[in-house]
Amino acid sequence: MFYFEDVVVGDPLETPGRTLTEADIVQYVGLTGEWEPPTTDEVAASRTETGGRVIPDLLPLCMSSGLGWRVPQPPLAVLAFMGFEWKLTAAWWWRSGRS
Amino acid sequence: MAGEDRRYFDEIEVGEEYVSPGRTVTEADIVIFAGLSGDYNVLHTDAEFMKSSIFGERIAHGLLGLAIQSGLLTRGMRPFATIAFLGLRWKFKGPIKIGDTITVRAKVMDKRETSKKDRGIITLQRQVLNQKGEVVQEGETDLMVERRSS
Structure with missing residues (x-):
């Protein structure tokens, strides 16, 4: 376990990569109930400037938490997740079917 | 985009409030989310370990x-003509x-015009309440919303 005392401010950590798949999107939409046309309706989404379905806004954030546990150090002794701020900067370009 | 019931920046008023239906969070939801x-983390997956934690x-x-809450609130309001989800601050x-x-309550806190005439930014405050009425999560989301083309 990695405790409070072990954490150094400013130490960079890098996770392994993870390929986002259509299955991730469909499972996420089913779990959350976020059935919005930009993420679920290929016909409607293909007529917009994105050119196809986009990845649900919060899905990469949710995946980042799991990726965070795979950094090359012992797991953090987390008691509770208190809060965060998050910005989306390039959501348009994460189309399904693209790598 | 399809869906003519979408609401544009111009017609959304500061102070509007929305309430979602309730949704019971089950063990299955947690297991699916862990896999996805x-x-x-043991907080979500180790029942024996968690018996001796502060949560029990x-x-x-x-x-x-x-x-x-993101999906739940879509069931409690007409959709905005959202161009992009810009970010959030969450506790x-x-x-x-x-x-x-859980139930979601939301309120339009702010509307800002941008340098581009076809869009504006709306800040939506959201509270997630449990069945006892306790706020378990809350925060603000910033949305870029289309203006009605004239």
Whole structure:
């Protein structure tokens, strides 16, 4: 376990990569109930400037938490997740079917 | 985009409020979210370990609560003509436990015009409440919303 005392401010950590798949999107939409046309309706989404379905806004954030546990150090002794701020900067370009 | 019931920046008023239906968060939701996110922290997956924790049992991932409220609120309001989700500021104030029923309350806090005439930014405050009326999560989301083309 990695405790409070072990954490150094400013130490960079890098996770392994993870390929986002259509299955991730469909499972996420089913779990959350976020059935919005930009993420679920290929016909409607293909007529917009994105050119196809986009990845649900919060899905990469949710995946980042799991990726965070795979950094090359012992797991953090987390008691509770208190809060965060998050910005989306390039959501348009994460189309399904693209790598 | 399809869906002519979408509401544009111009017609959304500061102070508008919305309430979602309730949704009971189940053990299955937590197991699915662990598999989807890859977050298998003991807080969410080890029932025996959690008996001796401050919570006394497994709790839902904070981000599961965030993800569920996002879908839940779409059932309590007409959709905005959203161009992009810009970001959020979020606080986890209490645990969501297996069997808890959550509801989302939201309020339009701010509207800002931008340099581009076809869009504006709306800040929506959201609160996630449990069945006892306790706020378990809250925060603000910033949305870029289309203006009605004239």
